[in-house]
Amino acid sequence: MTAETIIAVDTRINARWVIPIEPAGVILDHYAILIQGDRIAGMVPQQDADHRYHARETIDLPTHVLMPGLINMHGHAAMSLFRGLADDLPLMTWLNDYIWPAEGKFVDASFVADGSRLAIAEMLRTGTTCFSDMYFFPEIVAETAYDTGIRAQICFPLLDFPTVWGAGPDEYLAKGANLIDQWSDDPYIMPAIGPHAPYTVSDRPLQRAIQLASDKNARIQLHLHETASEVADAIEKTGKRPTSRMMELGLLTPRTQCVHMTQMDDTDLSCLVDSGAHVIHCPESNLKLASGFCPVHRMQQAGVNVAIGTDGAASNNDLNLFGELNTAALIAKAVSQDATALSAHQALAMATLHGAKALGRDHELGTLEAGKLADIIAIDLSDPFSQPIYNPASHLVYSDRGRDVSHSWIGGVPQLQDGRLTRVDVPDLMLRVASWANRIRAGSSD
Known part of the structure; x- marks a missing residue:
């Protein structure tokens, strides 16, 4: 022997x-x-x-x-510096009258670096080890995440109009293509394409994004069917529901992540099932902005992969994914009128394995298995x-x-030990956050 x-x-x-x-x-x-x-x-x-x-x-x-580790599949990390800036408002008022003006006044590379580090610290402290971000200066978010050692899908923004990050679709797509090339095959940073929404991106830029995604094997994440008014306005203008328009353009594929989906009829569900697209559920943001309820149980029964995200701290107001799971599980039961809907184990899978599937990395993330x-x-x-x-x-x-x-x-690298962040200088970060808060308070009262 x-x-x-x-x-x-x-x-x-x-x-x-x-x-x-x-x-x-x-x-x-x-x-x-x-x-x-x-x-x-x-x-x-x-x-x-x-x-x-x-x-x-x-x-x-x-x-x-x-x-x-938890996978937060949708957020706007730097917007943590706008936490609590404009609460108790409907989505379009919140965006048009408060958030977009504040972004135009304050957002630059340093804002994104500090705001992203604040978000990463909060996410690490509450169990997130991988997050998806869609915001301006994505190259800064990527570097900040990489320096901290957290995994991140970085979705560069795409819109029809100028922003602090670019003059329009041509510049966004050129910068985005460079971002994808820079981080190609990196195990931590996963560059992706982030068309904001069907109502802010026209067909031609979307078609170019689809081609770029195909050429680079990149993921696409967009806000879709976030509110009833979004769907109604689209039908009035185009005669089509946004999901149908995205399907006809060829944007919905197994590489696509559809954020929100609070409004869904049988046609929308068929589009999701037939295309293999993923849905990212953001329950607390949807509740706070009165956007509606994502029918998670119905989609899961139909075979749609549903992952979960916090959205940004400006509309949540935290990035604690365990709290999001609590809300998601309770809402699923009430919406479906079925107490067995989205069980505890299913909710945990939504924040781990289902997120890994949406990223196309379930072969190495999302479960505890040898290898x-x-x-x-x-x-x-x-x-x-x-x-x-x-x-x-x-x-x-x-x-x-x-x-x-x-x-x-x-x-395998320790990021949190006995509740202490190992790679974030919290006192220095808090000084930076306080400085931004003072600037934003003063600037918002102008």
């Missing part, structure tokens, strides 16, 4: 519970996750790990649950007011445990 071979790994994490996401609905007790380099080397019962693995570092988390990237978070469930714990998955969704995230690793 030969002695069992001992496998050397970089890190061993022992936890009370592990939720791997796949197989669906599974909760593992007293398991260890082994990390070697940037990958998960194994996931075994702790007693087996004692005999089979030797780790350079062992982390004991006896009151924690481990799960894949996948070690993007992992730990949530401490020792809070006295969290007790007793019968089902940790239910606790994560229905009790909003975002603030209880204690550790995170992205590609």
